[in-house]
Amino acid sequence: MTNQILYAKLKENFGFEKFRPNQEEIINCVLSGQDTLAIMPTGGGKSICFQLPALVFPGITIVISPLIALMKDQVDSLKANGIEACFINSSQTENERQFYIERLKSNVIKLVYIAPESLSFLDNLFNSLTISLIAIDEAHCISAWGHDFRPAYTNLGYLKKRFPSTPILALTATADKATRKDISQQLNLINPKIFVASFDRKNLSLEVRPALDRVKQIIDFILEKPNESGIIYCLSRKTTEELAEKLQKTGVNAKAYHAGLDTKIRSKTQDEFINDDCQVICATIAFGMGIDKSNVRWVIHYNLPKNIEGYYQEIGRAGRDGLPSETVLFESYGDLIQLQKFASQGLNAEVQLAKLERMKQYADALSCRRKILLSYFGELVTENCGNCDICKNPPLFFDGTVIAQKALSAIIRLKEIEPLPVIIDFLRGSKNAYIYEKEYQNLKTYSVGANLSWYDWNQYLIQLINLGYCEIAFHQQNKIKLTAFAKKVLFEGEKVQLTTVQKINIDKQEIKQT
Ligand code: ADP
Ligand code: ZN
Numbered sequence: 001m002t003n004q005i006l007y008a009k010l011k012e013n014f015g016f017e018k019f020r021p022n023q024e025e026i027i028n029c030v031l032s033g034q035d036t037l038a039i040m041p042t043g044g045g046k047s048i049c050f051q052l053p054a055l056v057f058p059g060i061t062i063v064i065s066p067l068i069a070l071m072k073d074q075v076d077s078l079k080a081n082g083i084e085a086c087f088i089n090s091s092q093t094e095n096e097r098q099f100y101i102e103r104l105k106s107n108v109i110k111l112v113y114i115a116p117e118s119l120s121f122l123d124n125l126f127n128s129l130t131i132s133l134i135a136i137d138e139a140h141c142i143s144a145w146g147h148d149f150r151p152a153y154t155n156l157g158y159l160k161k162r163f164p165s166t167p168i169l170a171l172t173a174t175a176d177k178a179t180r181k182d183i184s185q186q187l188n189l190i191n192p193k194i195f196v197a198s199f200d201r202k203n204l205s206l207e208v209r210p211a212l213d214r215v216k217q218i219i220d221f222i223l224e225k226p227n228e229s230g231i232i233y234c235l236s237r238k239t240t241e242e243l244a245e246k247l248q249k250t251g252v253n254a255k256a257y258h259a260g261l262d263t264k265i266r267s268k269t270q271d272e273f274i275n276d277d278c279q280v281i282c283a284t285i286a287f288g289m290g291i292d293k294s295n296v297r298w299v300i301h302y303n304l305p306k307n308i309e310g311y312y313q314e315i316g317r318a319g320r321d322g323l324p325s326e327t328v329l330f331e332s333y334g335d336l337i338q339l340q341k342f343a344s345q346g347l348n349a350e351v352q353l354a355k356l357e358r359m360k361q362y363a364d365a366l367s368c369r370r371k372i373l374l375s376y377f378g379e380l381v382t383e384n385c386g387n388c389d390i391c392k393n394p395p396l397f398f399d400g401t402v403i404a405q406k407a408l409s410a411i412i413r414l415k416e417i418e419p420l421p422v423i424i425d426f427l428r429g430s431k432n433a434y435i436y437e438k439e440y441q442n443l444k445t446y447s448v449g450a451n452l453s454w455y456d457w458n459q460y461l462i463q464l465i466n467l468g469y470c471e472i473a474f475h476q477q478n479k480i481k482l483t484a485f486a487k488k489v490l491f492e493g494e495k496v497q498l499t500t501v502q503k504i505n506i507d508k509q510e511i512k513q514t
Helices: 003-014 023-031 047-056 068-080 094-105 116-126 151-162 177-186 214-223 237-249 263-274 308-315 333-345 349-363 369-376 401-413 420-428 433-437 454-466 486-491 508-513
Strands: 036-039 060-064 085-088 111-114 131-136 168-172 193-196 204-210 230-233 254-257 280-283 298-301 325-331 397-399 470-473 479-482 497-499
Touching: 003 023, 003 047, 023 036, 023 047, 023 193, 036 177, 047 060, 047 111, 047 131, 047 168, 068 085, 068 111, 085 094, 094 116, 111 116, 116 151, 131 151, 151 177, 168 177, 204 369, 214 237, 214 298, 214 325, 237 254, 237 280, 254 263, 298 308, 308 349, 308 369, 333 349, 349 369, 349 454, 349 470, 369 454, 401 420, 401 454, 401 470, 401 479, 401 486, 420 433, 420 454, 454 470, 454 497
Parallel strands: 036 168, 036 193, 060 111, 060 131, 085 111, 131 168, 204 325, 230 280, 230 298, 254 280, 298 325
Antiparallel strands: 397 497, 470 479
């Protein structure tokens, strides 16, 4: 396929002049018949990566999508572009379903959206169709390591066995490495080519504030920009309703949105927001997936999010038009305790707790927040962003190269198999049972950091993680491992700037208030 034909199709069917980063490469890869894993941030333009190939391939493209509500929107917008598409799911009557099945058989339809639950009863139908491509949207839902596991997704591994020669394109905005690997394995992808688009969204400002008096802070924030719409994410349904009510009382046009509300009310609220008839949505994370509103000017997190993936996806709903947009996260100790409780009772407790810990570290960070976010997604950025609260109001830095060298050497000596507390004990020369049992006291660098307190080391190590020199292996008992960038500090003389440690005082008041 020459590039000119792809560009012509892009223009003719979607009205776009240029591809966004990675779209063209992904499309070419899919068209060559290769299994592909595409990782792109929310709003990055994943849909075209399967919609355009669907127009080129002779047969049908199956799109697996988790949300029935989303399918209709996607199909409607394809039809508006003159592309024949349909969906098949449990919301339809038998007659409707039969109608679309006939159209599929007569090869009129290019794209069919299917919920994973519906696959089994369509198996017979597949015998009489030519299937050219299988796209799996929100592919992280297959992995219990991701942040949005859906049991129905676990059956999708069957697709590769059923259609061994049909390429599969898996798409997700969740990028952590372990989840990526899990997705490929569970879908039985064959040597998938992996594309990771940059997650940097420079137009989003990043800010974290203490949650003290957050309702008042939010009201002040909104009143400053009466014509700009935004989303406030809350942890509980109850909070969304209470907050919306408080905002309404001050004259703000706000509404609550959560999965417990009637479908009609939900879609009405959603439409009002999209059409700028409602300024503020107070929502649980149920709101946003698939909502294509480009001029959301700000996103506030009323509560601490569960993990960085979710947080990044949610703030990503602001500023899709590329214009400057604000994000504010309220950090509260009370939220943290509550989230820890949820995580420890849920599926995959250890991993979820570790992810929550990273979220907390982000909120407590003393270095450029964008660097932290991007390093979480595996991108190393050397420049500070200039568009986060830390960059705008920097803490005091000192040359922490020696501290960094000691810490990174300790991690090497401990063969990258120990978690943070053991590394700190080792650096400080602790004489505890575990150290002696492993005979760590005989290794080089044992106790080279005895001059610093446990608290200081903890803070410095977190800073080194946030700077991208080492990482926590969530799926391997939280072992601390070095990244490829560690060698710059250890062997190439790179200087490391650290921040003086401040004790973060948590106001007792705030715990009561939440
Ligand atoms: P994602 O699924 O990755 O969140 P979408 O596929 O919904 O993203 O695309 C996000 C927005 O970007 C949509 O409004 C879409 O029309 C637009 N878009 C996608 N590709 C392009 C492009 N090449 N040029 C301009 N706009 C694009
Ligand atoms: Zn910054």
